[in-house]
Amino acid sequence: MLIMHPEHDTDRPVLAAIIGERRTLLMDAGNSPAHAALFREELARRGCRQPDMLILTHWHWDHTFGLSSWKSPAIAHEETAKVLESLTGLNWGEEGLEKLVKSGTISEESAEHIRLEYGEAREVTVVKPDIVFTGSLTVDLGGVVCEVVHVGGDHSPDSCVLYVKEDKVLFLGDALGPAVYGGPRQYSSTGFLRLLDIAYRYDADWYVESHGLPMTRQEFREDLAPWERLARIVDVFGHNRERVVLELKTYLQLEELPGDLLQGVEYFMAGAKRR
Ligand SMILES: [Zn+2]
Structure with a gap:
């Protein structure tokens, strides 16, 4: 290959x-x-x-x-x-x-x-x-x-x-x-x-x-884990952006979300609104 x-x-x-x-x-x-x-x-x-x-x-x-x-x-x-x-x-x-x-x-x-x-x-x-x-x-x-x-x-x-x-x-x-x-x-x-x-x-x-x-396989799972969690949080809290960010920060034990995840939150918010 x-x-x-x-x-x-x-x-x-x-x-x-x-x-x-x-x-x-x-x-x-x-x-x-x-x-x-x-x-x-x-x-x-x-x-x-x-x-x-x-x-x-x-x-x-x-x-x-x-x-x-x-x-x-x-x-x-x-x-x-x-x-x-x-x-x-x-x-x-x-x-x-x-x-x-x-x-x-x-x-x-x-x-x-x-x-x-x-x-x-x-x-x-x-x-x-x-x-x-x-x-x-x-x-x-x-x-x-x-x-x-x-x-x-x-x-x-x-x-x-x-x-x-x-x-x-x-x-x-x-x-x-x-x-x-x-x-x-x-x-x-x-x-x-x-x-x-x-x-x-x-x-x-x-x-x-x-x-x-x-x-x-392991790198892939690690790479996707925060995104999977983000999706699950959005599944529960929908377009409640503040709550979604708070839940994700708590899960990741971070004060601030990294840029790519913050952007991810926006993508999921746009997707949640459409429902
Ligand atoms: Zn493409």
Whole structure:
């Protein structure tokens, strides 16, 4: 298995090649042909078999816009395919980009990353996947079996996770992230807890989120523990922000919450209001 780490300047997510005896499966296409080419070169440099097929974790631009530069067929959930189809043939110039931000299809942050990744005279080619599934899918690469499961969630309703059984690695895509498009960032506590439950149920030794570094099972649990507690507190106290902050401070035995958790509180408040 070869993993290319994320790069935050232009929001490049993790790319992973899962290499079996007969086939190589690529997870996510990259945010641009340039991103995709970088990984292809790395695979070639290491003498790894190039992808025979690729699978998309969800439709977001940073995971899919590199698709046009891969020759192998792409597999995706039917919701992913639907959105990508609706994005084909659009204008990704300044005017088109602003329209997409206004309609809430993408965020201003994504637009800024697209500008940075593609430059001014940009050519963006969105293509739809070749093979579409619902529910789950098993891919046997020869001695390595991958299971792709649609889990949905706040971040994107089409989110899928990919489990590599032999290596005990769970790729989470962005599934645990907050909703990022169509309004302020937000989490629903029940949605978040449901996804955490799914993630913990896997017998994984490694957890890989698309915009972070791989974590061991223990690191993952430690990393998520305050977030899990926050979600449980919001589940009880709803949009009572003061109480939520107080309960979380007490649990963590902290005078002040760290910045990322304070921001998390805002995401959960936005999600609680919606209920
Ligand atoms: Zn995403």
